[in-house]
Amino acid sequence: MKLSQTPISGLFVTESLALGDARGKFSRIFCERELAAAVGARTIRQANVSSTAVVGAIRGMHYQHAPRAEMKIVRCIQGRVFDVAVDLRRGSPTFLHWHGAELSQENGMAFIIPEGCAHGFQVLEPNSSLLYFHTEFYSPEHEAGVRHDDPRVAIAWPLPPTNLSVRDASHPPLDESFQGVSL
Numbered sequence: 001m002k003l004s005q006t007p008i009s010g011l012f013v014t015e016s017l018a019l020g021d022a023r024g025k026f027s028r029i030f031c032e033r034e035l036a037a038a039v040g041a042r043t044i045r046q047a048n049v050s051s052t053a054v055v056g057a058i059r060g061m062h063y064q065h066a067p068r069a070e071m072k073i074v075r076c077i078q079g080r081v082f083d084v085a086v087d088l089r090r091g092s093p094t095f096l097h098w099h100g101a102e103l104s105q106e107n108g109m110a111f112i113i114p115e116g117c118a119h120g121f122q123v124l125e126p127n128s129s130l131l132y133f134h135t136e137f138y139s140p141e142h143e144a145g146v147r148h149d150d151p152r153v154a155i156a157w158p159l160p161p162t163n164l165s166v167r168d169a170s171h172p173p174l175d176e177s178f179q180g181v182s183l
């Protein structure tokens with residue numbers, strides 16, 4: 001697995017080499033040793049899959065507050081998405097910066113998103129599926145969201161946004177006094 005740092009500290013992109021033979025392909029999704037520079041001593045506590053049918057649909061931008069803040073490893077296992085992380089960490093030199101990358105079944109790339117960054121994605125191919133590994137348990141009381149179209153973040157989505165969940169459509173905009181989250 002190849003691990004690359006992005007412009008946002010602690011946010012990494014991984015690429016896995018797919019090994020092919022007459023039967024098909026084999027590729028690694030997670031390796032504690034190979035991803036140690038990003039994941040450190042964290043423990044994977046949960047794995048989830050989501051599937052999204054409609055091109056242009058957006059899920060996000062989600063994160064959990066401390067003490068349930070979590071790192072997520074996100075990989076596209078079917079189709080293609082534009083995946084985005086936003087830095088919400090108080091005092092971070094890249095506070096409110098976002099970074100996006102196309103993840104697909106084909107390119108085998110994944111995002112490693114640290115605690116204090118919100119995550120979301122837009123579907124670029126019908127029936128795209130994401131596989132997540134989480135370092136914390138799901139905790140609805142600690143869940144929070146940022147609008148996909150928050151003007152202070154200004155994410156450049158590749159397609160017109162569609163199919164937001166009721167919850168995602170109702171995240172409030174960040175107000176001017178928002179200084180970030182503490183971990």
Ligand SMILES: Cc1cn([C@H]2C[C@H](O)[C@@H](COP(=O)(O)OP(=O)(O)O[C@H]3O[C@@H](C)C(=O)[C@@H](O)[C@H]3O)O2)c(=O)[nH]c1=O
Pocket residue numbers: 048050059060061062072119120121132138165
């Ligand atoms: C995230 C999650 C949801 N759920 C439930 C709540 C709800 O009934 C249903 C769907 O949840 P949501 O609408 O929050 O699903 P979704 O909008 O796909 O949420 C996901 O969005 C992306 C962007 C992420 O980064 C993920 O961590 C996760 O927050 O599943 C769980 O039971 N466990 C979980 O870990």
